[in-house]
Amino acid sequence: xxxxxxxxxxxxNIAASVVYIAVSPYDVVPTHWNFQGVADGxxxxxxxxxxxxxxxxxxxxxxxxxKIFEKRGENKNNSKYAGKIFLAVFLFWxxxxxxxxxxxxxxxxxxxxxxxxxxxxxxGAIIIFIGNLMPKLGRNSMIGVRTKSTLxxxxxxxxxxxxxxxxGVICGAVFxxxxxxxxxxxxxxxxxxxxxVALAIILLAIIPGIYAIVISKKIKKE
Numbered sequence: 001x002x003x004x005x006x007x008x009x010x011x012x013n014i015a016a017s018v019v020y021i022a023v024s025p026y027d028v029v030p031t032h033w034n035f036q037g038v039a040d041g042x043x044x045x046x047x048x049x050x051x052x053x054x055x056x057x058x059x060x061x062x063x064x065x066x067k068i069f070e071k072r073g074e075n076k077n078n079s080k081y082a083g084k085i086f087l088a089v090f091l092f093w094x095x096x097x098x099x100x101x102x103x104x105x106x107x108x109x110x111x112x113x114x115x116x117x118x119x120x121x122x123x124g125a126i127i128i129f130i131g132n133l134m135p136k137l138g139r140n141s142m143i144g145v146r147t148k149s150t151l152x153x154x155x156x157x158x159x160x161x162x163x164x165x166x167x168g169v170i171c172g173a174v175f176x177x178x179x180x181x182x183x184x185x186x187x188x189x190x191x192x193x194x195x196x197v198a199l200a201i202i203l204l205a206i207i208p209g210i211y212a213i214v215i216s217k218k219i220k221k222e
Contacts, residue, residue, distance in 0.1 A: 010055035017052040024105040037111035037188025051097035062086045088126045117183045124175030131168020149216035160212040167203040
């Protein structure tokens, strides 16, 4: 039953979203905002259901992941940590869904910094949370830093994911600082999100990937 908890929660969320959309007095609402935070796209209010519907897909992905873990006889701790990671991602998308659903249903055409700040703060908190889990993950092919080097050697896996965890905490903290900066600015400085995403790619993908190759070669030489 636990494996379907996200699916059940997503169905409840869709029901709540439908009610919220139905009571909105506006039939046509903003569904997209440009880099300046000004609405530049308007569609039927029911279009905004795509965000809560996406949670259904995420929930199905979670069930499939657990099935794969069971089939491959993965460590039970990995299933536990996978659940925590999915929970973090689920809550992130849930918060984002309601943020933009609220903005759309109230026909807010100028954001004034609220979206960028919220995205950066929420993403920062979630990246820190996941970063703390990374060093605890056992070697597997579904979650964590999965490269040819990490999957072929336990030591490489452990050291690489430990580094990724530390970098994740740093990355998340930077996200939250950028969110606070944007709150102070009070504008939709969307370039901050671009900077943050670029930083995340470097810290969470490129550096750990290179580190894994270096460690792997060092172990082979020894």
